[in-house]
Amino acid sequence: MTQPKNFAFGDDEKMLRDTARKFLADSLPTDKLHQLVAGNPDLYRDPECLWDKALWQQIVELGWTTVIVPEEDGGMGMSLVALTALIEETGRAGLPSPFIVTSNSSLVLRECKTDPACRLLGEIAEGTTATLATIPKSGSWYALDCDVQIADNELTGTAYFVQDARKVDKFIVKAKSANGIALYEVPANAEDVEVIADAIIDLTRDQAHINFNNVKVTDDQLLAAPEQGCEALDNAEPGILTLVAADMCGAAEWQLQTTVEYTKVREQFNRQLGFFQAVKHPLVDLMIMIDHAKSLTYNAACAIDSEPENAAEFARMAKARASDVAAFASNRSIQFHGGIGFTWECFVHLYTKRQKHNQILYGDASYQRARLADLLMGPVAI
Amino acid sequence: MSEDRKKDSPEQADFRVHCRSWLSNHVQKDPTTRLPQSAIEIMHTNQMDYLRDWQGKAYEAGLIGCDYPVAEGGGGLNDCQIIANQEMQGADKPFLPNILGLGMAAPTIHFHGQQGIKEGLLPRLFSCEDVWCQGFSEPGAGSDLANVQTFAEKKGDKWVINGHKVWTSLAHFADWMILLLRTDKSDKYDGLSYFVVPIKSELGKTVEVRPLIKITGETGFNEVFFENLEVPEDNLLEGLGKGWQVAQTTLLHERGAGPMVTPSSGGGNSKDDNHVGGAYSLINLAKNSPRNGRTAADDPVMRDKIMEMIIRQEGSKQGARRARIEALCDHPMRIPLQSKLVMSEIRQDCGALAMEIEGARSTLYINDDNAPVGGEWPLAYMNSYGVTIAAGTSEIQRNIMGERVLGMAKSK
Structure with a gap:
C-alpha cells in the first residue's frame, strides 16, 4: 500500500485543525494555563489534578474525541492524520486534559475488535473518557x-x-x-x-x-x-507513539516562537538578543529539527492508515526525532530567556516539564532508535 | 514509484510513461574511466565527454528543460521536470555534468534575459554543447558576496570587464559564465550588475583560467582572471545596477528553493540505494565492517548513530514532501530555505560516520586497492566541505533563515 502525497491532509482536516488552534488560543492562552496549573509552587504540596472541566466539556461538544472512532461505532471515522493535527494543537496549548489518553484508548480499542470494545468506543464517541x-x-x-x-x-x-x-x-x-x-x-x-x-x-x-x-x-x-491482548497493544503502539510525537511537535513550536519573540524584545549591549549568532543559529537549528519531527510525525500517521507495513518503522522515527527536538527546545528556551527563564513565573518551565514527560513516555529517543535498528538491521548477533 | 504516480496530472502521467519508456530502452554504455562523485569534481576531458554525451541524449529525449518554453529550447510542459527527475533518479543513470548551467544559469537567464539571449544560449546549455560556470565569489567576497570588485566599464557600445573570480567550479570546461560584478563603486548593492560572458572563446586572450587543487587532491574549481574582456550590451541581464536582484534568483535556485526545478539524474536517497552518500547505505557498510570482535552492525553505539542518520535523512525527505502541502506549512519559505543546509550537513555527517564504521580501513584512500568501497567514503567526507561552504556557508544559511523566516534582528 502507498500513501497519498498530501499525507491525507485535506480540506476537512485543515478546517478541524484551524478551528482547534483558534479555540485553544482563545480559551487557554498561556497566562491562563499558568494560573490554572502553577498556582501553588510549594515543593512539598500533595499531588494535584488541575484541569478545566468546563473547557473539556466544550472540547467533547466540538467532537474531538469522536474523530478516530469508526462510523459504525458512532464516531466520525476520520484519518489518524486529522487526530494528529488536533494533538499537535493541544501540545502547542499545553492543554491539561484526558484527550490524548482517551485517544490512545480508542487506538487500542480499534484493534480489539470485540463487542465490549466496540461498545466502549461508542461510549467514548459520546463523551466517556478512558486511559x-x-x-x-x-x-x-x-x-x-x-x-x-x-x-x-x-x-x-x-x-x-x-x-x-x-x-x-x-x-x-x-x-x-x-x-x-x-x-x-x-x-x-x-x-x-x-x-x-x-x-x-x-x-x-x-x-x-x-x-x-x-x-x-x-x-x-x-x-x-x-490470546489477543498483546497483539492489540502492539498494533496500537505506532499510533500511540505518533500522537505523543505530535504533542511534542506542537509544544516545541510554542517553545520556538516564544523564545524567538523574546529575542526581539530583550536587549543587551544595545542590541536585540537575536542579533547575536550564538542565539540566532541554535533557534534556526531548532526550527529545522521541529520541521523534520513534524514531517516524520505526519508521515507516520498517514502510514498507519494507508501503509501499515511500514507504520512501526515510521512511528519510531517520529517519536525518536520528536523526543530529541523536545529536549533541545526545552534546553534552549530556558537558556535564552536568561535569568527570568529560571523562575517559576516565566511560562517556559511549563513546557519544559511537559516535554520531559513526553520524551520519556513509551520510550525515549535512544530506545526508539534501538527498536528501529532491530527493524531495519535485524537483531544484534550475540 | 507508484506513490509518485498517484497524484500526477494527465500531462504528467503521459510524460512519466514517455520517460520510463525512453529510460528503459536507452542503453548508456559504461564509462571507460572512473567518474567523480558529482559534477563539480569533473577533472578530465574523458570524464566530461562521457557525461556530456549522456546529458545530450537525455535532452534529445525531452527529459531536460521540460518546463521551459519551446522557444528557449525547452519542452513547453507544466511541472514535468520533477517527473523526469524522479524517473531518471530511479533508473541508475549517470549524473548531469552541466549542473551550474541547469541549476543556476538557466533559471536566471529565463527570468532576466532578453529574448535573443534566451533563444541563443539556453538550447546549447540544455544539450550540454555549452558548459556553464558561475562567477560570484572573489578573494574579498565570500560570505559577504555583495562586496565583489570585478568591474565593468562602458566603452562605446561595449562593456569592458576586469577582475578576479575564485572557487569557480567547471571554469576549465566552461564555454560561458554567469558573472556578478560591479558597475558603480559608490553603492554596495545598487552598484552591482549581472552579465553572461564567454570563457572558452576568450582563453589566451582576455580570460585566464587557473586550476585550484582541493583538499581531496582533485581539481575541478579554479581562479578566473579578466583583462579587458569586451561584451555587448545584450549580455547585461535585467539592466544596469540590478545585479543583486538578479543574483537572488540564482541563489534561490542554487539553494533548491526556486520556482524552476533543476534537472537531476543519478543518486537519490531511496531506501534500497547503496550509493556512497546515503544514510541507508551505512547499514550494509556496518555489516561488512569488523568492530570489537563482532561487526559494526552488532555494536549498539554504532546502531544508534546509524539510526540517527537515517532518521535525519528521512526527516529531510518527508520535509520536502510536506513543503508542497500548503495547509501543513505555516511559512512558505520555511522548509525550502532549509534544503541546502540540511542536505549538506547530512552528507557531511554521513561521511564522517561511514569512516567511523570502516575503522582502520578508512585510512585507505581511493588510490589504494585495499580501500573499502574503493575509498569513496573518505573522498565523500572531504568533498562534503565544498557543499557546506559553497552557495552561502552553513553560517550564512542560518542567518538567512533566522532573519527571513523567524524575523530575528539582522546580524550585520
Whole structure:
C-alpha cells in the first residue's frame, strides 16, 4: 500500500485543525494555563489534578474525541492524520486534559475488535473518557510485561505510570493470565480500585499507580481475550507513539516562537538578543529539527492508515526525532530567556516539564532508535 | 514509484510513461574511466565527454528543460521536470555534468534575459554543447558576496570587464559564465550588475583560467582572471545596477528553493540505494565492517548513530514532501530555505560516520586497492566541505533563515 502525497491532509482536516488552534488560543492562552496549573509552587504540596472541566466539556461538544472512532461505532471515522493535527494543537496549548489518553484508548480499542470494545468506543464517541493501565513497576514498554493478574474473574496487582488517571471515567487494564495478556474495562470508581496519585514534575497532567484489590470483572468487561491482548497493544503502539510525537511537535513550536519573540524584545549591549549568532543559529537549528519531527510525525500517521507495513518503522522515527527536538527546545528556551527563564513565573518551565514527560513516555529517543535498528538491521548477533 | 504516480496530472502521467519508456530502452554504455562523485569534481576531458554525451541524449529525449518554453529550447510542459527527475533518479543513470548551467544559469537567464539571449544560449546549455560556470565569489567576497570588485566599464557600445573570480567550479570546461560584478563603486548593492560572458572563446586572450587543487587532491574549481574582456550590451541581464536582484534568483535556485526545478539524474536517497552518500547505505557498510570482535552492525553505539542518520535523512525527505502541502506549512519559505543546509550537513555527517564504521580501513584512500568501497567514503567526507561552504556557508544559511523566516534582528 502507498500513501497519498498530501499525507491525507485535506480540506476537512485543515478546517478541524484551524478551528482547534483558534479555540485553544482563545480559551487557554498561556497566562491562563499558568494560573490554572502553577498556582501553588510549594515543593512539598500533595499531588494535584488541575484541569478545566468546563473547557473539556466544550472540547467533547466540538467532537474531538469522536474523530478516530469508526462510523459504525458512532464516531466520525476520520484519518489518524486529522487526530494528529488536533494533538499537535493541544501540545502547542499545553492543554491539561484526558484527550490524548482517551485517544490512545480508542487506538487500542480499534484493534480489539470485540463487542465490549466496540461498545466502549461508542461510549467514548459520546463523551466517556478512558486511559490505559498497562505499564508495570519496572517501566518496561513491552506488552508482555505486567504487574496485574487475572484469575477467577478477579483482577489483582498494580498498574503504574497511568496517565491522567484522575481525569477519566474508565481504565483499560492489562492483566496477565495463564493464557496470555488480556485487556479489561474497569470503571474508575469501581469497588476495590485504589488510585494513588504520583507526585510528578509535569504540571499539565496527572499520573497515578492503581491498585486492583481483587476487583471483580465480568465477560462484558473483557475487551481482548488473553490470546489477543498483546497483539492489540502492539498494533496500537505506532499510533500511540505518533500522537505523543505530535504533542511534542506542537509544544516545541510554542517553545520556538516564544523564545524567538523574546529575542526581539530583550536587549543587551544595545542590541536585540537575536542579533547575536550564538542565539540566532541554535533557534534556526531548532526550527529545522521541529520541521523534520513534524514531517516524520505526519508521515507516520498517514502510514498507519494507508501503509501499515511500514507504520512501526515510521512511528519510531517520529517519536525518536520528536523526543530529541523536545529536549533541545526545552534546553534552549530556558537558556535564552536568561535569568527570568529560571523562575517559576516565566511560562517556559511549563513546557519544559511537559516535554520531559513526553520524551520519556513509551520510550525515549535512544530506545526508539534501538527498536528501529532491530527493524531495519535485524537483531544484534550475540 | 507508484506513490509518485498517484497524484500526477494527465500531462504528467503521459510524460512519466514517455520517460520510463525512453529510460528503459536507452542503453548508456559504461564509462571507460572512473567518474567523480558529482559534477563539480569533473577533472578530465574523458570524464566530461562521457557525461556530456549522456546529458545530450537525455535532452534529445525531452527529459531536460521540460518546463521551459519551446522557444528557449525547452519542452513547453507544466511541472514535468520533477517527473523526469524522479524517473531518471530511479533508473541508475549517470549524473548531469552541466549542473551550474541547469541549476543556476538557466533559471536566471529565463527570468532576466532578453529574448535573443534566451533563444541563443539556453538550447546549447540544455544539450550540454555549452558548459556553464558561475562567477560570484572573489578573494574579498565570500560570505559577504555583495562586496565583489570585478568591474565593468562602458566603452562605446561595449562593456569592458576586469577582475578576479575564485572557487569557480567547471571554469576549465566552461564555454560561458554567469558573472556578478560591479558597475558603480559608490553603492554596495545598487552598484552591482549581472552579465553572461564567454570563457572558452576568450582563453589566451582576455580570460585566464587557473586550476585550484582541493583538499581531496582533485581539481575541478579554479581562479578566473579578466583583462579587458569586451561584451555587448545584450549580455547585461535585467539592466544596469540590478545585479543583486538578479543574483537572488540564482541563489534561490542554487539553494533548491526556486520556482524552476533543476534537472537531476543519478543518486537519490531511496531506501534500497547503496550509493556512497546515503544514510541507508551505512547499514550494509556496518555489516561488512569488523568492530570489537563482532561487526559494526552488532555494536549498539554504532546502531544508534546509524539510526540517527537515517532518521535525519528521512526527516529531510518527508520535509520536502510536506513543503508542497500548503495547509501543513505555516511559512512558505520555511522548509525550502532549509534544503541546502540540511542536505549538506547530512552528507557531511554521513561521511564522517561511514569512516567511523570502516575503522582502520578508512585510512585507505581511493588510490589504494585495499580501500573499502574503493575509498569513496573518505573522498565523500572531504568533498562534503565544498557543499557546506559553497552557495552561502552553513553560517550564512542560518542567518538567512533566522532573519527571513523567524524575523530575528539582522546580524550585520
